[in-house]
Amino acid sequence: MSRADSSTYTRGSPMYRTTATAITPQADVTQIILDSGDTLAWGDGSPGTADTVLVRAAANRMALRNGTTEQRLDITNTYTSDTNLELLSLYFTGNNAYIVSTTTGGTARNLALSGGTKLFLGTAGVDRWEVSSTGLSPQTNGAADIGTASLGLRKLYVDYTNTGAVGAVTINKASGRVNIAASGTSVVVTNSLVTAASHVMAWMSSADGTAGVTSVVPGAGSFTITCAAVTGQTSFDFFVVSAD
Numbered sequence: 001m002s003r004a005d006s007s008t009y010t011r012g013s014p015m016y017r018t019t020a021t022a023i024t025p026q027a028d029v030t031q032i033i034l035d036s037g038d039t040l041a042w043g044d045g046s047p048g049t050a051d052t053v054l055v056r057a058a059a060n061r062m063a064l065r066n067g068t069t070e071q072r073l074d075i076t077n078t079y080t081s082d083t084n085l086e087l088l089s090l091y092f093t094g095n096n097a098y099i100v101s102t103t104t105g106g107t108a109r110n111l112a113l114s115g116g117t118k119l120f121l122g123t124a125g126v127d128r129w130e131v132s133s134t135g136l137s138p139q140t141n142g143a144a145d146i147g148t149a150s151l152g153l154r155k156l157y158v159d160y161t162n163t164g165a166v167g168a169v170t171i172n173k174a175s176g177r178v179n180i181a182a183s184g185t186s187v188v189v190t191n192s193l194v195t196a197a198s199h200v201m202a203w204m205s206s207a208d209g210t211a212g213v214t215s216v217v218p219g220a221g222s223f224t225i226t227c228a229a230v231t232g233q234t235s236f237d238f239f240v241v242s243a244d
Contacts, residue, residue, distance in 0.1 A: 078106060158239070166233060174240045177205060178225070182233055186226045191240065194218050199241040208234040 034040075034056070041050035050066075057063035064071045072091035079085045084105035091098055101111040113119060119131040120139075127139045138144035147153055162177035163169050169178055170190040180187050194200060198218040202225045204211055211230040216223060216238070225236055 077109060080105075175238060177235050177237050179233055179235050180211075180225075180227065180230050182231065183229050185229050186224055187236070188222055188224050189238065190222045192221060193240055193242065194221060194223050195242075195244055196220055197244040198223070199243055200238060201241075202236050202238040204234060205237040206235040208232065 036056050038056075040054040042052040043050040051069070052071075053064070053066050055063050055065060057065075064073060070092040072089060075088045077086040077088070079087075082104070086103045086106040086109055087101075088111070089098070089100045089102055091100075099111070101109045103109070115131070117132060120127040121129040121131070122139075128144060130137050130139055158175045159173045160175040160177075161171045161173050163171065163179070166179045166181050167184075168188045168190070171178070172190075172192040174193060176189075178187050178189055196219055200216045200218045200223045202213050202216045204213065204227075208230050211227050211234050213225060213227050213236065215226045217226070223238070223240075225238065227234075227236070
């Protein structure tokens with residue numbers, strides 16, 4: 001505290017007195033209020049040296065800062081010693097900010113981020129992505145990518161059903177496999193994910209010398225795969241991209 005020795009602070013009556021070595025309560029103290037320019041600081045014991053400083057940055061705003069030196073805040077889960085602890089760390093290093101669940105001599109714990117009904121992810125003070133109970137979505141239509149030209153996903157897993165049934169079938173999933181009987185030219189797939197605006201792709205997934213997909217027509221709650229007449233029973237795979 002930046003105060004002269006033997007200063008008395010009052011709040012209606014004397015509350016505490018400071019000296020060079022101590023703060024002594026003068027009565028039961030329920031609150032200590034510092035002036036806006038005062039700080040709470042800790043050091044390594046060297047006279048006049050502080051390396052951990054809490055300051056009032058502005059109204060309703062506290063800061064942990066020390067010039068241009070990177071700072072770190074640790075919240076422990078368990079603590080036995082400085083070599084046996086589990087903690088959540090908030091810190092800067094290499095001009096990057098990190099929130100890390102880490103450990104020394106303990107167990108590395110999971111880290112969960114959760115919002116009320118939504119969790120927002122963003123950059124430069126702008127929300128880019130939204131996580132809700134229904135999924136992950138960008139904040140602006142057509143403004144976000146997953147991956148780049150040089151950094152792509154290794155695999156994409158989509159829920160599916162590969163049915164052995166032949167002919168019309170119900171598959172309420174984004175992908176799957178259906179079958180058309182010998183000499184058949186079409187199959188209707190009932191699918192609750194599909195609307196008339198959906199993009200549905202289909203292709204043969206078994207060999208047939210005469211068959212080939214000629215059209216895939218989506219409708220409300222279903223789509224129809226049409227092909228040239230198949231020689232023998234032939235399977236077709238599909239993939240649904242929602243557009244509404």
